[in-house]
Amino acid sequence: MFGDQRVDRELDGSAWLAAMLDVERALARAQARAGLVPPEAADAVAAACRPQLYDAAALGRQARDAANPVVPLVKALTAQVPRHAAAYVHFGATSQDVLDTAAMLVTRRALEPVQQELAAAADACAALAEAHRDTILAARTLLQHALPTTFGLKCAGWLVALDEARAGLAAVPLAVQLGGAAGTLAAFGPSGPTVVRLLAQELDLPEPTLPWHTDRVRIGQLAGALGVAAGVLGKVALDVVLLAQTEVAEVAEPADGGRGGSSAMPHKRNPVGAVRVLAGTRRVPALVATLLAAMAQEHERAAGAWQAEWETLTEALRLVGGAAATTRELLSGLQVDAGRMRRNLAASGDALMSESVAARLAPDLGRAEAQELVRAALAEGRPLRSLLEAHTTLNAEQMAAALDPAAYLGAAAELVDRALSAHRSRR
Amino acid sequence: MFGDQRVDRELDGSAWLAAMLDVERALARAQARAGLVPPEAADAVAAACRPQLYDAAALGRQARDAANPVVPLVKALTAQVPRHAAAYVHFGATSQDVLDTAAMLVTRRALEPVQQELAAAADACAALAEAHRDTILAARTLLQHALPTTFGLKCAGWLVALDEARAGLAAVPLAVQLGGAAGTLAAFGPSGPTVVRLLAQELDLPEPTLPWHTDRVRIGQLAGALGVAAGVLGKVALDVVLLAQTEVAEVAEPADGGRGGSSAMPHKRNPVGAVRVLAGTRRVPALVATLLAAMAQEHERAAGAWQAEWETLTEALRLVGGAAATTRELLSGLQVDAGRMRRNLAASGDALMSESVAARLAPDLGRAEAQELVRAALAEGRPLRSLLEAHTTLNAEQMAAALDPAAYLGAAAELVDRALSAHRSRR
Amino acid sequence: MFGDQRVDRELDGSAWLAAMLDVERALARAQARAGLVPPEAADAVAAACRPQLYDAAALGRQARDAANPVVPLVKALTAQVPRHAAAYVHFGATSQDVLDTAAMLVTRRALEPVQQELAAAADACAALAEAHRDTILAARTLLQHALPTTFGLKCAGWLVALDEARAGLAAVPLAVQLGGAAGTLAAFGPSGPTVVRLLAQELDLPEPTLPWHTDRVRIGQLAGALGVAAGVLGKVALDVVLLAQTEVAEVAEPADGGRGGSSAMPHKRNPVGAVRVLAGTRRVPALVATLLAAMAQEHERAAGAWQAEWETLTEALRLVGGAAATTRELLSGLQVDAGRMRRNLAASGDALMSESVAARLAPDLGRAEAQELVRAALAEGRPLRSLLEAHTTLNAEQMAAALDPAAYLGAAAELVDRALSAHRSRR
Amino acid sequence: MFGDQRVDRELDGSAWLAAMLDVERALARAQARAGLVPPEAADAVAAACRPQLYDAAALGRQARDAANPVVPLVKALTAQVPRHAAAYVHFGATSQDVLDTAAMLVTRRALEPVQQELAAAADACAALAEAHRDTILAARTLLQHALPTTFGLKCAGWLVALDEARAGLAAVPLAVQLGGAAGTLAAFGPSGPTVVRLLAQELDLPEPTLPWHTDRVRIGQLAGALGVAAGVLGKVALDVVLLAQTEVAEVAEPADGGRGGSSAMPHKRNPVGAVRVLAGTRRVPALVATLLAAMAQEHERAAGAWQAEWETLTEALRLVGGAAATTRELLSGLQVDAGRMRRNLAASGDALMSESVAARLAPDLGRAEAQELVRAALAEGRPLRSLLEAHTTLNAEQMAAALDPAAYLGAAAELVDRALSAHRSRR
Numbered sequence A, B, C, D: 001m002f003g004d005q006r007v008d009r010e011l012d013g014s015a016w017l018a019a020m021l022d023v024e025r026a027l028a029r030a031q032a033r034a035g036l037v038p039p040e041a042a043d044a045v046a047a048a049c050r051p052q053l054y055d056a057a058a059l060g061r062q063a064r065d066a067a068n069p070v071v072p073l074v075k076a077l078t079a080q081v082p083r084h085a086a087a088y089v090h091f092g093a094t095s096q097d098v099l100d101t102a103a104m105l106v107t108r109r110a111l112e113p114v115q116q117e118l119a120a121a122a123d124a125c126a127a128l129a130e131a132h133r134d135t136i137l138a139a140r141t142l143l144q145h146a147l148p149t150t151f152g153l154k155c156a157g158w159l160v161a162l163d164e165a166r167a168g169l170a171a172v173p174l175a176v177q178l179g180g181a182a183g184t185l186a187a188f189g190p191s192g193p194t195v196v197r198l199l200a201q202e203l204d205l206p207e208p209t210l211p212w213h214t215d216r217v218r219i220g221q222l223a224g225a226l227g228v229a230a231g232v233l234g235k236v237a238l239d240v241v242l243l244a245q246t247e248v249a250e251v252a253e254p255a256d257g258g259r260g261g262s263s264a265m266p267h268k269r270n271p272v273g274a275v276r277v278l279a280g281t282r283r284v285p286a287l288v289a290t291l292l293a294a295m296a297q298e299h300e301r302a303a304g305a306w307q308a309e310w311e312t313l314t315e316a317l318r319l320v321g322g323a324a325a326t327t328r329e330l331l332s333g334l335q336v337d338a339g340r341m342r343r344n345l346a347a348s349g350d351a352l353m354s355e356s357v358a359a360r361l362a363p364d365l366g367r368a369e370a371q372e373l374v375r376a377a378l379a380e381g382r383p384l385r386s387l388l389e390a391h392t393t394l395n396a397e398q399m400a401a402a403l404d405p406a407a408y409l410g411a412a413a414e415l416v417d418r419a420l421s422a423h424r425s426r427r
Helices: A005-009 A011-031 A040-049 A055-064 A070-080 A095-131 A153-172 A186-203 A217-243 A272-281 A284-293 A305-332 A338-347 A349-366 A367-380 A384-391 A398-403 A412-426 B013-033 B037-048 B056-066 B070-079 B095-131 B151-170 B186-203 B218-241 B272-281 B284-293 B309-334 B338-347 B349-365 B367-380 B384-391 B397-405 B412-425 C005-008 C011-034 C039-048 C057-065 C068-080 C094-130 C151-170 C186-203 C218-244 C272-281 C284-291 C309-332 C339-347 C349-365 C366-379 C384-389 C396-403 C412-426 D011-035 D038-050 D054-066 D070-080 D095-131 D153-168 D185-202 D217-243 D273-283 D284-293 D311-330 D338-347 D349-365 D367-380 D384-391 D394-403 D412-427
Strands: A137-142 A144-150 B134-143 B144-150 C136-141 C144-150 D136-141 D144-150
Touching: A005 A305, A011 A040, A011 A055, A011 A070, A011 A095, A011 A186, A055 A070, A055 B272, A055 C186, A070 A095, A070 C011, A070 D367, A095 A153, A095 A186, A095 A217, A095 A305, A095 A412, A095 C151, A137 A153, A137 A284, A144 A153, A144 A338, A144 A349, A153 A217, A153 A412, A153 D217, A186 D349, A186 D412, A217 A272, A217 A305, A217 B151, A217 D153, A217 D217, A217 D284, A272 A305, A272 B056, A284 A305, A284 B284, A284 C284, A284 D217, A284 D284, A338 A349, A338 B309, A338 C412, A338 D384, A349 A367, A349 A384, A349 A398, A349 D185, A367 A384, A367 D070, A384 A398, A384 B338, A384 D311, A398 B134, A412 C349, A412 D185, B013 B037, B013 B070, B013 B186, B056 B070, B070 B095, B095 B151, B095 B186, B095 B218, B095 B309, B095 B412, B134 B151, B134 B338, B144 B412, B144 D136, B151 B218, B151 C218, B186 C151, B186 C412, B218 B272, B218 B309, B218 C151, B218 C218, B272 B309, B272 C094, B284 B309, B284 C284, B284 C309, B284 D284, B338 B349, B338 C412, B349 B367, B349 B384, B349 B397, B349 C186, B349 C339, B349 C396, B367 D136, B384 B397, B384 C011, C005 C094, C005 C309, C011 C039, C011 C057, C011 C068, C011 C094, C011 C186, C039 C068, C057 C349, C057 D273, C068 C094, C094 C151, C094 C186, C094 C218, C094 C309, C094 C412, C136 C151, C136 C339, C144 C151, C144 C349, C144 C412, C151 C218, C218 C272, C218 C284, C218 D311, C272 C309, C272 D054, C284 D284, C349 C366, C349 C384, C349 C396, C366 C384, D011 D038, D011 D054, D011 D070, D011 D095, D011 D185, D038 D070, D038 D095, D054 D070, D070 D095, D095 D153, D095 D185, D095 D217, D095 D311, D136 D153, D136 D338, D144 D153, D144 D217, D144 D349, D144 D412, D153 D217, D153 D412, D217 D273, D217 D284, D217 D311, D273 D311, D284 D311, D338 D349, D349 D367, D349 D384, D349 D394, D367 D384, D384 D394
Parallel strands: none
Antiparallel strands: A137 A144, B134 B144, C136 C144, D136 D144
């Protein structure tokens, strides 16, 4: 319930199996192009690299004995090819070459719907920011009313963060991995670098400076970018949950199809989407930590740290994917109660205008004294207007402006426009 | 490949479904005993609480809409009972009551094979400690030879830690959870506490002081105990991997059935069991962190933190279970090369006896000077015997003893016996 | 700003230095009692074990060269004793013996004020629970009003969790560590186990089954207990912050001495104590993860994992200590607005009574239909009373009770009493 | 002992104080340029922004009451300026503006020596890679000898990873933060965006699209990049510790000044630098997790999550800084024993050539059978040469090449050159 079907489909056992077979196929083809493997052997290998020929679950079980799934896969694949081609299956590669390159393919495939959902969530934010460019509500610091702001600016904040998270994911450097067991490409003779280049072409993946079997910067950066995306999605969901509180009630999630019901309380309308996002995203930082801690890998292949990456990375992609899709969904249908926003703001009375009033008092009284007067007036329930009357020479219009939340929005609208413009230029 | 079949079976979707139905059944029965539900209604509910009547996967998908799986389950369960019993399904309970109590059942059921495997691993350690009570090898600090010790003492160290980890898991306080949506038991009228007591009886779970819907101490303590168990298993596996290194070669994993093979290098005999343990256990601390961070739960039910527990706890149990089983397996068949241990020790020559020699020099020369002389001798390749000859009045026998690793084992054998005796008293 | 002076004082560089010297002194004395060290040498060592003789900062810098602070300390200590005693300084011990035992002392000393603060915080909860045994407020699930409960029961929940956290910390097994470099006690000849026993006596610490240099169960369990304590403190603070929100305003922190002020907004009354607790406690789970991950320590002394414990454990103790003290402080002066609690509850109108009403409708209509009717009535804004009138035969009094939040508190008061009684029996 | 003086100096209390004052000064100047503040007031404020006027420790203590250090700092700063300027201190800013912008300054300043150390460490790697371009040693997978490789390629792997980590840190987007309490810049009237632009100019920091008070992408990305750097440094140190093991002894740390001594064993030469790096870096992933988890910040300022960043970020910078400096130090003086590398390799005998031999047998026998023959020969201790003689038509020279590790290095040298060239182009 924390994932998303489109993303999950790229991450399950079949998806990993397909990716590993894609690597084996591409490897045979690259080697054929490099003249290391007879074309007909490469064709035979390629023909055998169809997932439906293999039992992903059985291979998974057999993976125990080698502590990696490529060993049984290569055995099964070899059994599928004619004898003449058998020697060319997985030729010169090591398990890690296949698994790491497959991880890159799985990541690229899973990130595609993730990025689409993030983009769509950002679009939904943009629409909200535009629609509510001038919808006033209370800004809250430490969960206390602070100053007036606009819901448009709030959404613009989400928008910018979502766009940044998306850019971060797009910047993660994927790359083909091929080095053989030692990273020397020894089995390919002098053709090693050529095979790497051709394999990269076959799979449309960048070619790295060196084999990266125990240089896990890519995985670490991917982890970091997923962690950032989770953080941004969690921030949006947290705001939604807080705004949807019974006492605040400024937004509600879309209520289609009985969502948000309770087993005990028929009246409840729970922010279930945001709750799922919060539940999913709060699990990601620890997964990132596991992946970063796993970067210290021994020598030319790690004894544990590498193997710890597989499910952890899959899980992080799954959780970010699910959270992105749910966030898009909930933002797209978010119900905004502008009237309630204004009423909640008004309930704070003068308090939200204290900075505005203090600022007008400060030139004459000094900042400290101005603040003290305001604090005292609020504490005693005296209207701030009385302070302005006593200590300033503002006219009626200026007085009204000093006390009108809608006149104290600063650059909110301009900032919304800036965020929208930045978003448009990213699309 | 990081789990264990017996443990995994208690943790999958079906196991959770079965546990939730067990709770619903027990709740109906407890309420019948309390006089809140007609006995025939309770019987009807109980009869419908058979997992095979439900589609775990479909319920999982429907869980999205309520952000919890109990809501669709209660709906499906209600559809299975006759009309007269429908009002008594899940009566007075909230989703969290069912899920939290089910989590306790799942935990108890999964911990049973986990504890058995830990106990069997400890037994295997005990057997090794006993068999190698006097097998001498180099103690290593910072991965450098330090002093002589025995493999028996090393195994005794693993043994004590495994027994402590087991005791830690056994001490985790499980408890039934029942409070209704607010934790007040309001729906049960005056019978609330009675229903809690009877439900605890039905499920053979302790009764807590209060409903613990947002008091997650139990989950936190369970997490901690799992983290400790993972740490202990990881320590054993790390030692095995290090001892199995090509250059050390003091132990090897059992080689049954082609285990430890490599896709590229036919000669390899990899410590695959230990690698799987290291891979699995290094993922646990982050899961513990997620569970501990999730203890800060809002009001009477959390918006995200509670929901983050489910898969995380399941995963932690799965990984510890798999690591325990694999550790038992690898310790049971561990191949120990006592000759190699002795040869590795001997290769360090006098160096391992430096403390022994320095201690004999110290009374006369002072500790600092004694150490300095020893350091200089070792650095210049001079035998330590020459120092003893020059600066002490030891006779030949005393001299030999001062330079014999086997005579510098201190209380190793006594400590082994102590650990074995403590282990026996725990069984 | 996240710590507490009394706790911090037990954790700083001087405290660690003092603890290490306490171990060296106790070691010399134990060895004198065992007849390994001349009494006057032991006295001389003991006399030199005064912290004021050493420069903690300088020793800290010198620690770099040995990757541990004991090496330079032993050197400095040796320089302080007369020549006759020099050979008996740190005799037979290894750095880890001193540092691990010192860690136990530091932990015991720091936990004392921590436990006092936790106990005082629990007392404050108990007082609140008693005072507000019947103060009604809305229970909130997923931050939505759910059912009525009492503030007393809420505080009782905090109370039970605080008491459990305290018990968890008290149960952590401390123990003396002494094994020498290999854990064999070889340097002590046949007296090894005796020296351990006497050292344990000197320091009033339990004696472990074996030296625990690379059995880090103690540290892992301590970490877990600190993580649980942090989780409980974070839960209390989270509730306080949420209850203190401008729109909720049911509690406020004590306002002594200008606390909670803002640099920009003079009117703000921020829940600064709770914010500090939330900030401090949310850093603890990751520290726990670091400590648990560090349990996999190589052979007889770890190359990195052990050294990673020191500052991490200190930091976890510091943060839990600070959070405990702040929680005690804020609970002791918590301002509770019972009127606002009741008004917030009333604002939800009939909604909070939906379970109560549905339960009364269910016997006749079936649970599903009853819930559907209630949902529809709430959605259309029709009073629930109309449903009771239409579908039940309740009399006026029963009708009023069915709709009165104060009559739907279940066992809240009884549960409060149970928590108070459990608390009293723990004191 | 885990930090580095140059880096630590940019991170301590004084450094933070100085950075906050830098922000206040720059703010006053920017506002003067924008015409919001009289130039002489700005000058007065700027003059008061000298760290030596303030007591960092006292401000730290006072920070408790506001849960942030800016509130007392602004008070103290205001007390330092003449009355005419008092109203212009911190004008229109909120605590978070100052603290977040100061965090950017602190980060930039601390990263400077960190990046220099990383660059110098990479240079040292480059020198090692060049010097040992053809130094043969055993590649190890799962800590087992696998195939021959070169120490040059190993160092090239470290080099590429270090350069990638450095590039990752350089790419982290810093930015000025200024928004006022609500992020609207309201206090500046229409000049808000201008003030932001000028403030960015004053501090030479980029201007963000929006105020980022609760958009923590920057912090998350910085955390991720620090985590990646820690992972890379940890990988290098782990390899060094493993290569320095007594049984391997292929490298040793520089032995200047008594480094690596032991309190008990005078002969020890511990890899203390690598141990410090491993200890420091293994604490970083959890700090990253804390920072990522803290990204979900409430509304316009978080209640706890933001405050949790400060010490965590500081600590992460400190630990990465210390690890970078130590890595540079240890790599610069690394003692490499090429003879021992060759002897360790030779000790594996034919085993390391199994892939080479199997590859030559495969064309005729098929890969599976070839591997099986090799495996059997190794298991039975028969020389692989016999297989080549029996199953191939290789001539003597080809036979020798098939069995010569130095002839089975593939593209190792070419890959070293590629890494060196990439490094040079980065400088």
